[in-house]
Amino acid sequence: MSLFKLAFCDLRFARGMSWCIVFALGAILTPLLLIFSLRTGVVAQLERELTQNPASLEIIMGANYKLDADFIESLRQDPKVGFVVPLTRSLSVTCNIRATAGRALGIMAVPTAAGDPVLKAAGFAADGTVLQDTELYLSAALADKIKVQAGDSVTLSAPRIKDGRSEAGRAQFMVKGVVDRAFLPGERVLISLDALIALEDYRDGFEPAIFSDGSYLNEKRRDFAKVRLYASDIYSVEPLVKELEPHYRISSHLAEIENLKAVSTVLAVIAEVIAVVTVAGGIGALWGLISSSLALKQKSFAMLRLLGFTPWQIYLLCWCEQLLLSTAGFILSALLCLAGSALFNHIFAAYLQGAALSFLTWDQWLGFFAVSALILCVLTALAVRRQLLAAPVAEIMRLQ
Numbered sequence: 427m428s429l430f431k432l433a434f435c436d437l438r439f440a441r442g443m444s445w446c447i448v449f450a451l452g453a454i455l456t457p458l459l460l461i462f463s464l465r466t467g468v469v470a471q472l473e474r475e476l477t478q479n480p481a482s483l484e485i486i487m488g489a490n491y492k493l494d495a496d497f498i499e500s501l502r503q504d505p506k507v508g509f510v511v512p513l514t515r516s517l518s519v520t521c522n523i524r525a526t527a528g529r530a531l532g533i534m535a536v537p538t539a540a541g542d543p544v545l546k547a548a549g550f551a552a553d554g555t556v557l558q559d560t561e562l563y564l565s566a567a568l569a570d571k572i573k574v575q576a577g578d579s580v581t582l583s584a585p586r587i588k589d590g591r592s593e594a595g596r597a598q599f600m601v602k603g604v605v606d607r608a609f610l611p612g613e614r615v616l617i618s619l620d621a622l623i624a625l626e627d628y629r630d631g632f633e634p635a636i637f638s639d640g641s642y643l644n645e646k647r648r649d650f651a652k653v654r655l656y657a658s659d660i661y662s663v664e665p666l667v668k669e670l671e672p673h674y675r676i677s678s679h680l681a682e683i684e685n686l687k688a689v690s691t692v693l694a695v696i697a698e699v700i701a702v703v704t705v706a707g708g709i710g711a712l713w714g715l716i717s718s719s720l721a722l723k724q725k726s727f728a729m730l731r732l733l734g735f736t737p738w739q740i741y742l743l744c745w746c747e748q749l750l751l752s753t754a755g756f757i758l759s760a761l762l763c764l765a766g767s768a769l770f771n772h773i774f775a776a777y778l779q780g781a782a783l784s785f786l787t788w789d790q791w792l793g794f795f796a797v798s799a800l801i802l803c804v805l806t807a808l809a810v811r812r813q814l815l816a817a818p819v820a821e822i823m824r825l826q
Contacts (some may be wrong), residue, residue, distance in 0.1 A: 427758060429739070432744035436723070443719045444751060450715055451755025452762065454708035456797060458701055459763035462790060463768065465693040467783040472686045472783060476660050480543035481608060483508060483659070485666060487652035488675040494649050502652065506666045508658035510617055511539045514626045514652035521625055522594075523579040523615065527573035530613060535625060536654065538563070545616070548605045555616075559636060561602045563616040569604040583616075584637055587628045595637030595716065597621075620718050623647070635798045659774040661684070689772040705801075715807050720813040722743070727814045739814050745811050748802040756795050 437444045477484040482670060493512070501510045513519070521536045538545065540556050545563065558565075564574065583596045605616070617625075623644075624634035633642035656808070657663040667678050720723050720727075727740060735743075767784035774783045786794075 429743050429746050430750075433743055433750060436743075437747055437750060440722070443715070443722070446684045447712070447715050447719065447751050448679065448755045450708070450711055450757060451752060451798065451802070452758040453710070454704060455756060455759035455794065456766075458704055459759055459786065459794060460766050460784070461700055461757060462794075463696050463763060463767050463784040463786045465697045466790065467767075467770075467785050468693060469686075469690045471781055471783065473660065476679075476686060477780075478508065478547060480547045480656060481657040482679045483543060483663060485655045485663070485670065485676055486677045487513075487655070489675055491526050491653040491674065493651070493653060498650070498653060501655065504666075506658055506662040506669075507655065508662075509539075509541050509543050509656040511537045511542075511654045513537060513654050513758065514622060514650060519616070519622065519626065522583045522585065523568070523572060523815055524583065525572040525574045525578065528571060529569060530572055533568060534612070534614045535622055536614055536616050537619040537622045539619060542616070543606065544609050545603075548609045550603045550605070555618070559604065559618050559624075560599050561620045562599045563603050563605050563610075563623075565610040565612060565614045566604055566607045567611070568613040569601075574601055574604075576601055581795075582617075582625075582637075584628045586631070587668040588631055595634075597636050599699065602619065602620070610820040621780070630804045664738065677737065709805065712802065713767075713809070716748070716802075716805050716809045717813055720809050724814060739811055740814060741807060744806045744814075748806045749799060752795075752802045754815050758796055760791070 474491070498512055501507050501680040520532045521535050522531045523529060523533055538557055550563065562580075569575065578601045580599055580601060581596050582599050583594045585592065585594045587593070599617070610616070615646060621636055624636040627647075628637040629643065632644045633639055634644070657666050663678055663680055663683055664730045667676065667680055670676055728736075730740065730743075763786075767782075767786075770784040771782050
């Protein structure tokens with residue numbers, strides 16, 4: 427007869443004590459699983475709120491500098507940088523927009539490129555498609571004002587005064603999409619970098635191809651005033667800020683990210699303290715149950731020793747029993763935890779837009795099972811040594 431089969435038969439014979447151990451393990455593990463599932467869900471929700479809003483990853487330069495192509499390329503190669511595109515002078519990036527149903531003046535034009543986190547968050551350009559020089563994205567506020575939608579055509583114009591005369595360069599642009607207010611606030615347009623440079627060059631007196639006839643190009647541009655910069659993730663914001671701060675005046679959402687880290691640390695400490703206290707009490711309870719269970723089986727195990735079972739086989743048999751009990755207790759705890767998590771998620775679904783508030787990852791499930799099984803095996807080994815192997819077989823049989 428295999429040890430597992432013998433262990434199962436022994437547990438079934440002493441099923442009253444076996445169920446006590448299973449329920450005790452369930453009572454210990456269930457609150458721990460729920461606490462850690464809530465911690466995981468809350469931290470994940472905070473991270474989701476930060477990462478889904480690309481503004482959290484943005485690092486803004488607060489002044490104009492002379493940034494050359496080498497510096498911008500070094501940012502592109504930095505693994506901490508998720509997106510970077512040059513910006514021209516901050517006072518020269520406005521334009522006028524006219525559509526069939528309305529017009530808007532002094533609109534801020536923002537350069538974009540493949541991989542723009544704003545467009546990714548809004549559901550556009552997920553495939554990395556490059557925006558053409560005569561295409562643009564509108565903010566929702568601007569689209570509502572001039573009453574246009576994706577696929578419409580608008581006229582982008584850049585006014586200037588040249589040789590004492592007022593002029594305006596115009597170009598037809600196709601609206602590729604409308605970006606939600608959550609990702610692109612205010613009245614703005616996203617255009618390609620080349621279109622933005624042409625817009626500024628025209629206002630500086632040149633004749634770029636997009637807004638004019640291309641007869642007088644600005645071939646001396648070497649530097650840019652600043653960059654539109656986003657970190658690769660929320661954990662890259664701090665090192666990137668520390669790298670740039672000594673040399674540039676910048677602003678970021680580092681405070682919100684630090685708050686997230688602080689909340690995560692506080693929740694971790696709370697969960698760990700509760701876990702230590704619960705595990706300490708649980709170990710005492712399990713030790714009493716296991717010791718009592720084995721004490722009742724002293725004669726049975728003494729008979730096995732008389733039949734030729736070695737101490738090592740006694741250990742293995744008891745470990746098989748506790749492995750079966752720990753599996754049953756963990757399954758019970760997991761079912762109760764899943765039920766509690768489902769209740770939490772249902773209650774708070776309206777506030778979290780369907781996101782899960784309480785959940786555990788597969789690594790956490792496996793970790794809890796492994797730790798619980800290990801604790802039971804250690805307690806079992808100590809109880810076997812104390813209850814079953816400490817006294818000679820003859821003495822046990824005589825006392826019984």
